[in-house]
Amino acid sequence: MGSTGNPHVALIAFPFSTHAAPLFSLTAALAAAAPSATFSFINSARSNASLARAISAVPSGANIRVYDISDGCPEGYVLPVHDPEEEVRLFLEVAAVNIREAMEKAVEGAGGKRISCIVSDAFIWFAGKMAEEMRVPWVPLWTGGPYSLAAHMYTDFLRLKFGEQATPSRLSEPLDCIPYMSGLQVRELPEGIVFGNSNSVFARLVHSMAKELPHATTVALNTFHGLDPAVDADLDTKFKHSLSIGPLHLITPQPPQPADSYGCIQWLDKQDPATVVYISFGTIMSLPPPEAAALAEGLEASGVPFIWSLKAAGQAYLPSGFLERTGGRGLVVPWVPQLKVLNHSAVGAFVTHCGWNSVMESVTGGVPMICRPFLGDQRLNAGVVSRVWKIGAGFEGGIVTQGAAEKALSLVLKEDGGKAMRERIGKLREMALGATKPGGSSRNNLEALVEVICGY
Numbered sequence: 001m002g003s004t005g006n007p008h009v010a011l012i013a014f015p016f017s018t019h020a021a022p023l024f025s026l027t028a029a030l031a032a033a034a035p036s037a038t039f040s041f042i043n044s045a046r047s048n049a050s051l052a053r054a055i056s057a058v059p060s061g062a063n064i065r066v067y068d069i070s071d072g073c074p075e076g077y078v079l080p081v082h083d084p085e086e087e088v089r090l091f092l093e094v095a096a097v098n099i100r101e102a103m104e105k106a107v108e109g110a111g112g113k114r115i116s117c118i119v120s121d122a123f124i125w126f127a128g129k130m131a132e133e134m135r136v137p138w139v140p141l142w143t144g145g146p147y148s149l150a151a152h153m154y155t156d157f158l159r160l161k162f163g164e165q166a167t168p169s170r171l172s173e174p175l176d177c178i179p180y181m182s183g184l185q186v187r188e189l190p191e192g193i194v195f196g197n198s199n200s201v202f203a204r205l206v207h208s209m210a211k212e213l214p215h216a217t218t219v220a221l222n223t224f225h226g227l228d229p230a231v232d233a234d235l236d237t238k239f240k241h242s243l244s245i246g247p248l249h250l251i252t253p254q255p256p257q258p259a260d261s262y263g264c265i266q267w268l269d270k271q272d273p274a275t276v277v278y279i280s281f282g283t284i285m286s287l288p289p290p291e292a293a294a295l296a297e298g299l300e301a302s303g304v305p306f307i308w309s310l311k312a313a314g315q316a317y318l319p320s321g322f323l324e325r326t327g328g329r330g331l332v333v334p335w336v337p338q339l340k341v342l343n344h345s346a347v348g349a350f351v352t353h354c355g356w357n358s359v360m361e362s363v364t365g366g367v368p369m370i371c372r373p374f375l376g377d378q379r380l381n382a383g384v385v386s387r388v389w390k391i392g393a394g395f396e397g398g399i400v401t402q403g404a405a406e407k408a409l410s411l412v413l414k415e416d417g418g419k420a421m422r423e424r425i426g427k428l429r430e431m432a433l434g435a436t437k438p439g440g441s442s443r444n445n446l447e448a449l450v451e452v453i454c455g456y
């Protein structure tokens with residue numbers, strides 16, 4: 001590939017939840033593919049600190065530079081516990097100014113090399129306006145699943161049909177106004193589209209994003225060809241151009257993981273194939289205490305071997321004596337090497353909040369899911385997992401009770417339904433692995449993305 005000069009790409013992260021890590025992984029992959037280009041990664045200081053392991057793995061002298069910006073939170077200010085949106089609001093108030101300043105610093109740091117392209121998390125929708133002013137391409141990365149992206153792209157259409165506040169009776173209606181969503185319900189949409197606060201910071205953010213994405217040069221998606229053909233075909237009509245480059249954890253360099261200091265893999269090595277349930281609700285979410293206790297009771301009654309990733313604070317809510325009674329067949333530890341665990345032959349089910357990264361990791365591990373979603377895109381992901389792809393199940397009634405836990409564990413681990421799920425997810429796993437191998441669709445699309453970003 002012949003280069004047109006030495007490109008300088010600015011990458012702008014959304015510094016909350018698990019958004020910045022995939023963008024940094026993509027940065028590392030792009031930088032390796034385009035050694036003559038400069039990549040300036042712009043993120044809040046706090047979020048960059050959480051990426052320290054990945055950042056320190058970048059070899060010195062590499063073509064990636066990392067820039068800190070303020071997250072807008074005044075020094076000493078204590079964020080209100082009851083308002084998780086406050087930190088996003090504070091960040092957005094100052095983000096445009098801070099990002100511009102960081103880009104100026106990046107140009108200086110690159111010896112005056114002008115920025116030739118902006119890549120951003122899709123939530124940083126105003127990067128599109130900046131790119132337009134600078135007359136450079138804008139490539140947003142959507143880190144979630146294609147169904148939730150489609151839901152945001154259809155916000156105005158859905159509000160016309162259901163109103164901004166759908167009545168309770170309409171929440172159980174199927175979303176058959178969008179043909180490929182007919183197996184899903186209105187209540188599974190992200191908040192702020194047709195229920196919840198449509199004027200919240202976050203609802204306004206994703207609505208603005210949906211209006212801006214059609215102007216993007218290319219939209220990069222964390223999915224793979226063939227997973228959701230109908231959704232992909234529809235999104236193709238909404239955007240100028242889109243490229244599926246996922247699952248990102250298979251196609252981009254992963255930061256070195258801490259050692260398996262709790263011996264999870266060693267413990268799994270002693271278990272029979274597809275018998276263990278792995279439980280984790282990610283780094284942000286946690287089960288309400290009554291549900292954590294009910295899940296423990298369900299595990300105990302079911303006799304199923306388990307690994308539960310649960311911090312010490314969460315362990316306080318487990319029933320008295322539970323750890324002692326299940327010690328022989330269960331492991332409750334504060335940290336688990338999730339990718340390794342999901343790829344272990346002993347694991348037969350994954351109890352998850354259905355964040356998109358966890359869903360993709362479960363698919364590539366070939367492990368059926370038991371879904372307990374909380375918010376945002378998690379409900380939609382859970383509906384897709386259980387009723388569209390049919391590679392998982394929910395808890396009866398939507399919350400964890402002892403009975404619902406026993407039933408779900410039995411269905412996925414012991415009954416024929418679980419066997420069918422394993423066969424279906426096994427096929428998706430093969431597709432994902434094929435897409436990310438040399439010559440596969442995601443690998444080829446990543447090369448096409450390098451061409452877009454670097455102007456090759």
